[in-house]
Amino acid sequence: MTQFVLVRHGETEWHAENRYAGISDISLTARGLEQAQQLAAWAETAGLAAVWTSTLTRAQLTATACADAIGVRLHVDERLRELDFGQAEGLTRAEMHEQFPEALQAFRADPVTDHLPGGEDPTEAVRRFTGCLYDLVDQYPDDRVLVVAHTTAIRLALCELIGVPLRDYRRIFPSVGNCALTEIRLTREDAALLEFNTPIETINPVQETA
Numbered sequence: 001m002t003q004f005v006l007v008r009h010g011e012t013e014w015h016a017e018n019r020y021a022g023i024s025d026i027s028l029t030a031r032g033l034e035q036a037q038q039l040a041a042w043a044e045t046a047g048l049a050a051v052w053t054s055t056l057t058r059a060q061l062t063a064t065a066c067a068d069a070i071g072v073r074l075h076v077d078e079r080l081r082e083l084d085f086g087q088a089e090g091l092t093r094a095e096m097h098e099q100f101p102e103a104l105q106a107f108r109a110d111p112v113t114d115h116l117p118g119g120e121d122p123t124e125a126v127r128r129f130t131g132c133l134y135d136l137v138d139q140y141p142d143d144r145v146l147v148v149a150h151t152t153a154i155r156l157a158l159c160e161l162i163g164v165p166l167r168d169y170r171r172i173f174p175s176v177g178n179c180a181l182t183e184i185r186l187t188r189e190d191a192a193l194l195e196f197n198t199p200i201e202t203i204n205p206v207q208e209t210a
Contacts, residue, residue, distance in 0.1 A: 001139045003144040003194070005046070006182045008151050008160075009058040013039040015178070019092055022119070023086035025057050035179040036062040039198045040069035042181075048072075049143035052136065054080035054150065060180065063148035079132040082150035083125045086118025114169045122166055126156040134155065137186055151176040158182070161191035173197075 014021050028036065043051075043066040052075045053063035062078065067074040087133075089095055096104045106114035112122045129149070136145055145149030155173040159166050161184060176182065178198055183195040 001142070001185050001187045001190075002140050003008075004133060004184050004186060005048075005144065005146045006038065006154050006184065007062070007146065007148050008154060008176045008178055008180065009062040009148055010039075012058050012176045014090075017092055019090055020059070020085045020088045020116075021095075022082050022089050023056070023097045024074045024089050027057055028061050032178065033061070035200060036065040038203075040065035042200060042203050043146060044069045046146070047144050048146050049140055050075060050136075051146045051148070052077060052080065052132075053148040054078070054082065054153075056081055056150070059150065063146070065147070066146055067156065077127040077132050079095065080147060080149045080153070083122065083152050083156075084120040085116050086120070088116040088119060097108075110167050111170055122152075122156055122169075125153060126160045126166060129153050129157045130160055130169070133186060134188060136187060147166070154182065156186070158196075162193055 010028045012026045012032060013023060013029055014026050015029065039062065041208040048070055049065050050073055051067040051070070053059045055076055055078050060074070061173055064074055085102065091099070103114070103117045107116055115122055154176055156166055157172060159169045173196070177199050177207055179200040181195060181198040181200065183194045185194055
């Protein structure tokens with residue numbers, strides 16, 4: 001069986017205003033880069049065989065620090081990217097309410113059937129994401145692998161793998177912290193959630209300098 005550590009990228013430039021990034025290629029803040037270094041410090045002693053990430057800059061910057069720390073090549077896969085949020089890309093929740101209030105209300109009730117207007121179907125997104133994980137199970141059957149990805153993609157994948165209806169992803173897993181650790185054990189036949197959303201700061205606290 002393969003153990004995956006699923007990690008959301010570090011803090012981005014849109015974090016403070018809580019704008020939906022999706023496939024928008026947003027970079028990390030100074031805090032996000034710091035979180036990536038904390039994650040890399042954890043990775044050095046985590047017994048990882050490989051580091052995989054999505055094509056988006058925020059994820060690659062986070063993952064690169066970890067790959068460099070353990071001396072492995074970074075693997076990039078398009079299937080690990082975040083969902084395309086369509087008309088919601090770059091918007092805050094308040095701006096969505098102004099532009100498409102009825103669609104936003106429907107999304108809140110069922111974010112899968114009534115996903116954001118013009119956005120990617122979550123059922124298709126979870127198929128590509130878990131498809132990548134299953135390919136990695138075949139490639140790393142007895143290893144621990146770090147996957148740096150995105151909050152909605154991770155939450156949807158967790159629901160799919162442990163048998164929770166996809167429409168409940170926002171209720172069951174309301175948030176994923178930047179660079180927090182979520183670990184699963186996965187085979188082609190079974191999945192187990194070992195750890196969810198452990199803040200990296202509690203594992204590798206920042207040392208104050210004089």
